[in-house]
Amino acid sequence: MPSPFPGMDPYLEQHSLWPDVHQSLITYSRDALQAHLRPRYHARIGERLYVIPPQRPIYPDVTVTRRQPVSTPPKTSHRSVLTADRPVMIVAPADPVREPFIEILDLTQGGRVVTVIEVLSPANKTPGDTHDIYRRKQEEVLASDVHLVEIDLLRQGVHTVAVPALYLTPYQPWHSIVCVSRATNREQFEVYMCTMRQRLPRIAIPLQAPDPDVVLDLQAVFERCYEYGAYDDLIDYRAHPEIKLSPEDAAWVDEHLRQQGLRP
Structure with missing residues (x-):
């Protein structure tokens, strides 16, 4: 069945579903574009790879100490033998994180990147190493002659788009945001905002001048993701979503799902 929501489905933000949703949004956006x-441009999926070492405590089952054998006569100094305190062993394995994005290449200029399209993940919006890495990449693109399109469908996390x-x-409230920064004017941002009560926008994707923009229908991409992902098999709409909603939004969700026959 299709998503019961007119726009972004807040139930898809749960941690067990979002990685699949994120990958699908990237893939189907590439396909739609x-x-x-063609024939001048080509959209391809790129991937950032970085390592974030998690910390996992392991408590040893046996403490090994070395004492002087009992048969050895005590030394005249009468110093006591110390036993080391029990440590906590920290294992920090190299844990690679892969993050896909879309690049639009100009094939008439040797495959030069003209536009980067990002779909933000919870890791991008959570303060820490991954967020910092994303912001550095964002700054690099903004300092270049490459257009940047950032798609943020997530309610949770800190503000991250450019x-x-x-x-x-002044435009509050909104739940999803798309930010387009053209290389020709970094002081101006084209911003699309919507709530979960509205369809997702049709976005103008910039290319090389004088070529016109191409349009990405984000709602159509989202609907394809939901249908092919069969997420309705995995979501219990009778329960509350994993993310926290405002009282007003929670009441609207409850009434909306009742009208859809998904709640008693």
Whole structure:
């Protein structure tokens, strides 16, 4: 069945589902763009690989100490033999994290990257190493002659897209945001905002001048993700979503799902 929500489904933010949703959004966005880009341009999926070492405590079952044998006469110094305190063993294995994104290449210029499209993940929006790595990559693109498109469908996490949060305050409330930064004017941002009560936007994806933008229908991509992912098999809409909703949104979700016949 299709998603019961007109736009972004808040139930898809649960940690067990989002990695699959994220990968599908990247893949189907690439597919949706490809036919409109050829023959000059080509959309491909790139991948960032970085290592975030998790810390896992392991408590040893046996403490090994070395004492002087009993048969050995005590030394005249009468110093006591010390036993080391029991340590906590920390194992920090190299844990590679792979993060996909879309690049649009200009084939007439040797495959030069003209546009980068990012779909943000919870890791990008959670303060820490992964967030810092994403922001550094964001800064690199903004300092280049490459267009940047950031798609953030997640309610949770800190503000991460390029447009400063201060300038978005007058447009509250919104739950999903898309930010387009054109290389030709970094001081201007094209921003699409919507709540879960609205369809996801159709986004203008910039290319090389004087070529016109191509349009990515994010709602159509999302619906394809939901259908092919069969997420309704994995979601219990009778329960509350994993993410926290405001009282107003929770009441709307409850009434909406009742109207859809998904709650008693």
